[in-house]
Amino acid sequence: MKKILIFLAASTVFINITLAGTKLSPSKYKDGVYTGIGQGYVGEIILQVFIKNGRIKNIQVVKQNESSPGNAFSDLKGSIIVEQGVENIDAVSGATVTSKGIFQAVANALEKAEGKDPEAGNRNVIPVSEKKHVKKSLGTVQVTPAPVWVIGSYDKNGRPNVMTAAWAGICCSNPPAVTVSLRKATYTYGNIMAKKAFTVNIPSVDYIKQTDYYGIASGKNTDKFQVTALTPVKSEFVDAPYVKQFPIVLECKLIHSYDIGLHTMFVGQIMDVKADEFILNKDGKIDMGKLNTFIFSPSNKKYYKTGEAIGSAFSIGKNYEDISKLMLQPKPNVLENNK
Numbered sequence: 001m002k003k004i005l006i007f008l009a010a011s012t013v014f015i016n017i018t019l020a021g022t023k024l025s026p027s028k029y030k031d032g033v034y035t036g037i038g039q040g041y042v043g044e045i046i047l048q049v050f051i052k053n054g055r056i057k058n059i060q061v062v063k064q065n066e067s068s069p070g071n072a073f074s075d076l077k078g079s080i081i082v083e084q085g086v087e088n089i090d091a092v093s094g095a096t097v098t099s100k101g102i103f104q105a106v107a108n109a110l111e112k113a114e115g116k117d118p119e120a121g122n123r124n125v126i127p128v129s130e131k132k133h134v135k136k137s138l139g140t141v142q143v144t145p146a147p148v149w150v151i152g153s154y155d156k157n158g159r160p161n162v163m164t165a166a167w168a169g170i171c172c173s174n175p176p177a178v179t180v181s182l183r184k185a186t187y188t189y190g191n192i193m194a195k196k197a198f199t200v201n202i203p204s205v206d207y208i209k210q211t212d213y214y215g216i217a218s219g220k221n222t223d224k225f226q227v228t229a230l231t232p233v234k235s236e237f238v239d240a241p242y243v244k245q246f247p248i249v250l251e252c253k254l255i256h257s258y259d260i261g262l263h264t265m266f267v268g269q270i271m272d273v274k275a276d277e278f279i280l281n282k283d284g285k286i287d288m289g290k291l292n293t294f295i296f297s298p299s300n301k302k303y304y305k306t307g308e309a310i311g312s313a314f315s316i317g318k319n320y321e322d323i324s325k326l327m328l329q330p331k332p333n334v335l336e337n338n339k
């Protein structure tokens with residue numbers, strides 16, 4: 001019996017080596033460590049795929065919160081390394097969604113290893129000490145990272161509409177207020193002017209496609225809620241609908257509008273903030289990690305996920321207060337020329 005078992009184990013190793021061996025053709029992967037993201041059952045799954053000599057050598061879990069993944073992570077890691085990819089591998093039974101999230105994360109990392117995401121290799125690779133801060137003038141184009149908000153409004157017939165807006169932000173704490181800048185050509189512009197109200201809906205990454213579509217189609221000729229099968233809900237405090245599936249909603253009353261040029265800036269006083277319970281921490285505060293939203297980069301027209309908490313505001317910079325106290329006689333600043 002023992003001999004049979006040893007024989008079977010040896011055959012498995014042999015078969016695996018042979019399978020791996022059949023994949024030794026010139027690799028499309030560039031050596032390095034690539035991070036990939038997938039959607040699991042509970043939340044996102046983040047993995048790192050290690051490529052050496054053009055081959056997948058290891059896979060490490062960076063983040064996962066799956067409730068019952070079983071052996072999905074260890075089993076699939078082995079299969080993916082043997083197969084050198086995610087094709088033709090079956091999901092682990094009882095953990096199908098988790099398995100799909102793992103496949104998605106590995107595929108995402110492998111895309112980067114193949115150079116399909118041209119920016120992947122360039123990020124954060126220059127040590128701080130070697131960064132040369134010589135500024136190149138880009139003219140007056142919009143480059144700052146912008147929020148991705150979905151603005152809800154009713155048209156004159158009471159039909160709910162949504163549009164995506166990135167020229168937007170918080171503008172006052174008391175009264176709590178936000179601005180959103182819209183072109184007169186949008187359907188939403190006329191709606192807000194007429195109803196003096198709008199909602200701000202913050203999407204999670206689950207709804208990136210719907211959000212992008214809301215910035216492509218116009219409510220003039222399309223019912224965007226119906227097309228995307230999302231649910232309009234009546235606000236409690238203002239005459240505008242909000243999107244049920246989006247985790248944060250601000251109900252806003254129009255208090256000012258300013259014509260700036262192409263855009264008109266609407267100032268909305270926040271009458272109520274609503275948030276899904278699952279994005280709140282135990283103190284009842286919004287946890288940005290759980291919110292899992294994204295921002296817009298106007299210069300390359302891409303969306304980026306918001307990341308993990310990296311420090312506490314009004315706290316992480318406090319060391320400089322001590323340094324400031326130690327500086328007996330502050331020297332006058334010497335201004336450099338850009339070179």
Ligand SMILES: Cc1cc2nc3c(=O)[nH]c(=O)nc-3n(C[C@H](O)[C@H](O)[C@H](O)COP(=O)(O)O)c2cc1C
Binds near residue numbers: 182187189215216217
């Ligand atoms: C990421 C993104 C951001 C946008 N930001 C704005 C904006 O801030 N202001 C604006 O007028 N249009 C913006 N747009 C375009 C509008 O969303 C688009 O014109 C939309 O069709 C208007 O919808 P509506 O006609 O139903 O109001 C953006 C589009 C996208 C995809």
